[in-house]
Amino acid sequence: MGVSALLQQRFTGAARDDARLHARLVFGDESAFVDLYEQFSSLVYTIAARVTRDARAAEDVTQEVFLAVWQRPLAFDPAKGSLRGWLAMMAHRRAVDLVRREQTHRRRSQDARLYAGAVSRGDPVGDQVSDADAAERLTTALRALPEHLSSAITLAYLEGRTYREVAIELGVPEGTAKSRLREGLRRLAVALRGSHAHDGGQT
């Protein structure tokens, strides 16, 4: 059985829960919105905070993500993955967009300090997600990866770098950066399957 089939099996129960929560959102049930928030706000906020390293930006991203789900719940396609995966993707995309826009601003501005406000360093969340702390917080699965794979993934996902920037940073060809990102994620998908099988499917 392939990774997909095993994930499929493991996600059947979760897919049922997702389908119900999603349907309740479609039917305008405000308590479903609160349930969604209780279940996923930590996931969404942590991703946003780690990528932006800014408490206000992280809260803005969190608000945008949940409002988007409430306003357009039918944009969720269960065939493309879980509710959890969809929310994480929206949070990550928005956070990365914010960081990249900010970098563009800084590059274009004469005085970078004038534009450094929106995504700043040294605030409480920035401290919470300092590099040392982040390394500590890396999921067991990510730490279990060989260093050349985990460093590529960490740069791309948590630092919001493109694969081209990852290639430059690591001093490898772009093709190598791309294949490291794919290989690393594939191994994580396998490990995810293992850990879910081990803990009886609880996340």
Add this chain to the structure above:
Amino acid sequence: MTDTESHETVVQLIGAWALDACSPEEADLVELHLSTCPACAREARDLREAAADLGGAYLRPPAGSLARLRAAAAGRRPVATETPAYAAPYAAQVAALDLMLSDLDPADWHRIAAYEELTVRELLAHLAAVDGLVAAGLGLPVEPPVEPGQKPATRTAAVLRFENGRPAEQTRRSWRAQADAVCRSLAAHPSPGTVTVALSRPFPLADALTARAYETWIHREDIAAATGRTTVPPLPEHLHPMADLAARLLPRVISRRIAPPHDRYVRLRLTGAGGGTWTVPLDPAATSSATARPATVVTLDVIEFCRLAGARRDPGRIAVEVRGDTALARQFLAATPDMAPVP
């Protein structure tokens, strides 16, 4: 680029895509390919799920974040109006239809959605017309006013004349406002009791609202089909009273279509969440009896049964399992869509 070239390029990019580490142009290329390549779509899905775990979930948004979010959400999209439990299916269907309508393009409103002649906008006016009979029955002001003894068909014609030429958005707003007013006024009837409202004939209030939920759902599916939108079936706890209403109304309808003797019963076993078992007498005067020995047992999916009773399925082609008198079962299924116009 050929499919093979595109596949080769996308396979290289798929890990970077799942981490949002591509250029926007590359991301578009990947997503276009995923819609046509099941193997890549599977891999994309697995890699995305793995990426979701990378951030961990150990920080909490600041206090007050949820309260701010709830206030903002209500401004983006109205919540389903609060009602007593018996009207919750109606409030839910209204919210879901309104959500779909909020996403329509101007051209979508003019697509034919039902009965080979009603456009989306006209179908909504038809829903508003029959909802208006419930509203009037509850003593609410409705526009145009309901004539004494007005039936759904004449009411629909009157509302279509009234709505003709108004912008679709206005039809949508007045339909939603009337539905919300109905829901709010039900607070005065926490249990439906003996109140009746006149539709095609007098209906107990709870049944009238279940019928409105049912029709709103069926037409939501009509509009989804006409405009290429996705739909979500009713929640099981909302589906159950709809199936129950259909099962209770069936004897009146099918006795006209099924040859005597009428002292027989059909056991209807509806499978899936929200389903259940009903014993349907062929004689409308007989009481339904769970212990009666049925002449035939008909088993089918509860959602499909509701669509059949809404005249949205072909009785000859619906997936069904029959035990006992198969001729009677066939007659029963063939007669079921006749109840669609009843409430």
